Amino acid sequence: MTVWDRPEPPTRPVPLNREQIVAAAIALADEGGLEAVSLRKVAARLDAGPMRLYRYISTKEELYDLMVDEVQAEIVPEEQPGDWREALRVLAQRTRQAALRHTWLADLLGGRPALGPNGLAVTEATLAALNGLADVDTVMRAVETVSAYSIGAIRREIANLRAERTTGLSKRDWQRASGPHVTRMLATGRFPALAKVVHDGTDVDAEASFTTGLDWVLDAVAAKLTQPSA
Incomplete structure (x- = not known):
C-alpha cells in the first residue's frame, strides 16, 4: 500500500x-x-x-x-499546448524551473515512476502530447529520451550552482582562478580539440544551453516519429 x-x-x-x-x-x-x-x-x-x-x-x-x-504540482501546465513539441518543451522547462526553486529536487528526479497524483498528472500530460503520433513503444522511447536529457542537464546545472555556493566562486571567478592551469595544460599540445573549444567556443548561459539541447533532442524525436513503420 x-x-x-x-x-x-x-x-x-x-x-x-x-x-x-x-x-x-x-x-x-x-x-x-x-x-x-x-x-x-x-x-x-x-x-x-x-x-x-x-x-x-x-x-x-x-x-x-x-x-x-x-x-x-508546479510542473503541470494549466493548459496543454496543442503542438507536441511545445507541450514537451513546456514540461521540460517547467521541470527545470521547479528544480531551480527547489534544488534538492534534482537528487530525486528519475528512477521509478512517480505515483502521486501530481506525478501521474505530469506523466499523463507527457504521454498525451504524443498520443496518436506513433505506436506505444515508440512514444515511450521518445519520452524516455527527452526525460534523460532534461534530468541530466538539470542535474549538471544544479551541481554547478552548488559548487558556487560551496566554494564562494562564481563561474567567472572559477574560470579566472583555474585559467593559468588550463593555459599550461593546453600549451602542451596534448589536447587540441579542447584547445579549440576554449579559444573559439561561445560561452552561453545555462538557460540557453538547456533550450538549445532540448531543441536538438526534440528534432531527433521528430525524425523518429515521422519514419514510416517497418
Whole structure:
C-alpha cells in the first residue's frame, strides 16, 4: 500500500496532517538540502513529537515521495499546448524551473515512476502530447529520451550552482582562478580539440544551453516519429 492509499490518522489531540508535514519538509530542504530533512527535524519545526509523525509517514523515503509530488504540482501546465513539441518543451522547462526553486529536487528526479497524483498528472500530460503520433513503444522511447536529457542537464546545472555556493566562486571567478592551469595544460599540445573549444567556443548561459539541447533532442524525436513503420 502506498502512502497515498493509506488513510491519515485522526488529527486529535493536536491538529496535524500530511500536508503540514510535507510543507515543513520542503521548507527544510529548500533551506539546507535533503540532508537537512529528517522526521525529527520536521517534527521540531511543527512543534510535534517525532513519534507522532510516524502515524502519518512510515519512512523518510515516503516523505521524499510526498515532497516530490508536491513540487510536481508546479510542473503541470494549466493548459496543454496543442503542438507536441511545445507541450514537451513546456514540461521540460517547467521541470527545470521547479528544480531551480527547489534544488534538492534534482537528487530525486528519475528512477521509478512517480505515483502521486501530481506525478501521474505530469506523466499523463507527457504521454498525451504524443498520443496518436506513433505506436506505444515508440512514444515511450521518445519520452524516455527527452526525460534523460532534461534530468541530466538539470542535474549538471544544479551541481554547478552548488559548487558556487560551496566554494564562494562564481563561474567567472572559477574560470579566472583555474585559467593559468588550463593555459599550461593546453600549451602542451596534448589536447587540441579542447584547445579549440576554449579559444573559439561561445560561452552561453545555462538557460540557453538547456533550450538549445532540448531543441536538438526534440528534432531527433521528430525524425523518429515521422519514419514510416517497418
